[in-house]
Amino acid sequence: MTIKRFLSCVFLILPTLCFADGKILATPGVSQIEGSGGGGIVPWAQLAGYASEDEIAASAFCSVANVKNFSLNVCGAQANLYDRVELSIAQQQFDVDPLNVTLKQDIYGAKFRLYGDLIYSNWPQFSLGLQHKRLKTADIAFALGAKEKQGTDIYLAASKLHLGAIAGYNFLWNATFRYTQANEMGLLGFGGKNSAAIFPELSAAILLSKHIAIGIEYRKKPDNLGLNESHWRDMFIAWFPNKHINLTAAYLDLDTIAGIGNQQGFYFSLSGQF
Amino acid sequence: MNKVTLFLFFMIFSASLSGCSTTINNHQGSLYIQLGEEQGISRLVDSFIKELAKDKQVFPYFAKASVSHFRKGFINHMCDISGGPCKYKGDNMVDIHTGMNINEADFNRVVELLVKAMEKENISYRTQNKLLAKLAPLRSEVIKR
Numbered sequence: 001m002t003i004k005r006f007l008s009c010v011f012l013i014l015p016t017l018c019f020a021d022g023k024i025l026a027t028p029g030v031s032q033i034e035g036s037g038g039g040g041i042v043p044w045a046q047l048a049g050y051a052s053e054d055e056i057a058a059s060a061f062c063s064v065a066n067v068k069n070f071s072l073n074v075c076g077a078q079a080n081l082y083d084r085v086e087l088s089i090a091q092q093q094f095d096v097d098p099l100n101v102t103l104k105q106d107i108y109g110a111k112f113r114l115y116g117d118l119i120y121s122n123w124p125q126f127s128l129g130l131q132h133k134r135l136k137t138a139d140i141a142f143a144l145g146a147k148e149k150q151g152t153d154i155y156l157a158a159s160k161l162h163l164g165a166i167a168g169y170n171f172l173w174n175a176t177f178r179y180t181q182a183n184e185m186g187l188l189g190f191g192g193k194n195s196a197a198i199f200p201e202l203s204a205a206i207l208l209s210k211h212i213a214i215g216i217e218y219r220k221k222p223d224n225l226g227l228n229e230s231h232w233r234d235m236f237i238a239w240f241p242n243k244h245i246n247l248t249a250a251y252l253d254l255d256t257i258a259g260i261g262n263q264q265g266f267y268f269s270l271s272g273q274f
Numbered sequence: 275m276n277k278v279t280l281f282l283f284f285m286i287f288s289a290s291l292s293g294c295s296t297t298i299n300n301h302q303g304s305l306y307i308q309l310g311e312e313q314g315i316s317r318l319v320d321s322f323i324k325e326l327a328k329d330k331q332v333f334p335y336f337a338k339a340s341v342s343h344f345r346k347g348f349i350n351h352m353c354d355i356s357g358g359p360c361k362y363k364g365d366n367m368v369d370i371h372t373g374m375n376i377n378e379a380d381f382n383r384v385v386e387l388l389v390k391a392m393e394k395e396n397i398s399y400r401t402q403n404k405l406l407a408k409l410a411p412l413r414s415e416v417i418k419r
């Protein structure tokens with residue numbers, strides 16, 4: 001995969017480059033599995049990277065999620081322009097063990113900060129984003145009844161960090177509403193029996209220290225193919241040793257995928273910022 | 275997993291309840307007391323000034339300021355906003371910082387230096403957050419003026 005090779009170069013030269021560090025440690029969050037800045041599975045209102053309004057920043061990540069019968073590998077990169085616009089790209093590779101096939105999808109994302117600052121504004125920070133998804137392996141999706149092999153999700157996200165709010169610990173929440181017709185994020189195509197609709201996604205986290213955050217996420221998903229597509233949940237711990245690197249581990253409960261239940265497992269993600 | 279999520283929600287919920295009760299029980303110790311009262315705040319501001327003086331990014335703002343005037347004003351202000359027995363009588367935040375054109379990145383840098391100073395003074399993470407929560411609403415009166 002070319003992007004993997006690109007990213008390994010990026011991680012190598014990363015420590016020698018450095019553009020932006022205008023934000024406070026851990027506040028940009030991490031990279032979610034579709035490449036946007038966020039938690040593990042939910043895109044957040046924060047833009048990836050430490051750029052403040054006079055800076056640009058770039059970041060790159062790779063994540064793996066292993067549940068009982070499936071595994072997802074994602075690598076991607078983001079650019080943050082003046083803490084106003086986030087551009088992202090991600091390549092997903094999804095191994096379906098029971099069928100011995102691999103599904104592949106590319107996702108191009110853009111996010112615009114509409115209002116506010118995660119920490120300092122009275123109201124939450126609001127962002128509007130989109131994720132344009134191109135499924136490269138559409139045969140299975142079509143066989144299951146999907147209508148399209150391309151689709152675009154649009155989401156509105158609100159996020160706020162409350163300093164010292166919970167017994168002196170910082171508390172962060174994010175609520176995202178996503179307009180989508182993607183089946184399993186797009187890996188099983190787009191549309192089917194139902195048309196696009198809006199689904200909520202929620203995250204909450206506590207910063208246990210300057211360097212460690214723990215949290216939970218919930219993401220509701222459509223069931224266009226009638227395969228009992230279920231909501232997703234995770235519990236994560238993220239470690240930010242400094243502004244250049246962070247590591248996330250999560251316990252995932254993806255419930256039923258492609259009609260096969262009990263899909264629990266673990267998620268690991270590594271990001272670099274510069 | 276269902277039970278675990280419930281458990282986490284319960285933990286967050288109960289933690290938020292206990293957060294409320296500690297702020298209600300002010301007699302247990304206001305932020306001013308947690309910061310070590312007048313002595314603690316003076317030591318903190320001295321550490322903070324050392325950090326500002328060492329920092330290439332933001333020191334230029336302070337290069338022409340009078341250290342003793344800033345020290346006195348800042349100690350007084352911190353004592354006031356943390357619920358101590360002082361009344362800050364200096365100029366208001368807007369007037370002081372007008373003409374400085376402080377941008378977001380430099381503001382955040384100053385916050386990081388204050389956090390560094392608090393760490394050096396062994397102020398707990400939770401107390402640090404509470405002081406930052408008092409200072410954060412003042413940002414709009416300080417930056418881009």
Ligand code: HEM
Pocket residue numbers: 015016017018019020021025241242243244386
């Ligand atoms: C223009 C270049 C750079 C800037 C502006 C920068 C800025 C920073 C800042 C602000 C922090 C403190 C983060 C925090 O803990 O709050 C930090 C930490 C750190 N940086 Fe950099 N950095 C740069 C280059 C580098 C390079 C080239 C390396 C290594 C090859 C590096 C390694 C580290 C490490 C290891 C820490 C953590 C230190 C600690 O424990 O506090 N940085 N950097």
Ligand code: HEM
Pocket residue numbers: 332335336338339340343344346347348351364365367370371374376380381382384409410412413416
């Ligand atoms: C919420 C954040 C801040 C608060 C509450 C605050 C508060 C104060 C206070 C109380 C004084 C003393 C004024 C007096 O008694 O006359 C002061 C002075 C000063 N502040 Fe701030 N400040 C903040 C952020 C900043 C930042 C981010 C910078 C620069 C990057 C800055 C630069 C200065 C300078 C240079 C002075 C000295 C002015 C002089 O005496 O000439 N402040 N500030």
